[in-house]
Amino acid sequence: MKNILIASLSILALTSVLQATQDMEEFVNKKCGICHLAGKLTKEKLRNFSAPPMWGVTKKIKINFPSKQDGIAFMMDFTMNPSKEKMLFPQETIDRFGLMPSQKGNLTDKELQDIVEYILSK
Numbered sequence: 001m002k003n004i005l006i007a008s009l010s011i012l013a014l015t016s017v018l019q020a021t022q023d024m025e026e027f028v029n030k031k032c033g034i035c036h037l038a039g040k041l042t043k044e045k046l047r048n049f050s051a052p053p054m055w056g057v058t059k060k061i062k063i064n065f066p067s068k069q070d071g072i073a074f075m076m077d078f079t080m081n082p083s084k085e086k087m088l089f090p091q092e093t094i095d096r097f098g099l100m101p102s103q104k105g106n107l108t109d110k111e112l113q114d115i116v117e118y119i120l121s122k
């Protein structure tokens with residue numbers, strides 16, 4: 001009886017972790033994926049993306065900031081206060097896509113932190 005209880009509790013915990021991950025994935029898609037081609041690729045997204053794909057951004061940040069904490073700080077700051085001087089991507093990125101518009105007002109600091117930690121943990 002006790003074993004069954006433990007087993008069902010573990011399944012419950014696992015399901016809620018999976019659910020949380022899925023919710024986060026959708027949230028990132030909604031907030032960043034429209035421009036950054038995050039999540040599942042669709043023809044629609046491929047036609048409309050207007051920024052470097054998120055996996056490219058993640059790679060760039062990991063190369064430039066070996067410390068995860070620094071990477072998180074950079075990404076959070078850039079998302080709220082983008083500027084040409086801070087950019088890791090080269091001039092050609094601006095020529096093609098323009099500078100990223102600030103996401104101020106589009107998400108709270110807490111939401112941004114959750115998103116950035118999620119993206120950089122992948």
Ligand code: HEC
Nearest residue numbers: 031032035050051057075078079087088089097098099100
């Ligand atoms: C309206 C479109 C748009 C949305 C929404 C958007 N971005 Fe961007 N982002 C861009 C563009 C365009 C660039 C490339 C030019 C640049 O670096 O500013 C970019 C670049 C970046 C960079 C790399 C900056 C560099 O060059 O070093 C980061 C980091 C970034 N975005 C994070 C995010 C995150 C996190 C979100 C979601 C919370 C997000 N962006 C949402 C358009 C967008």
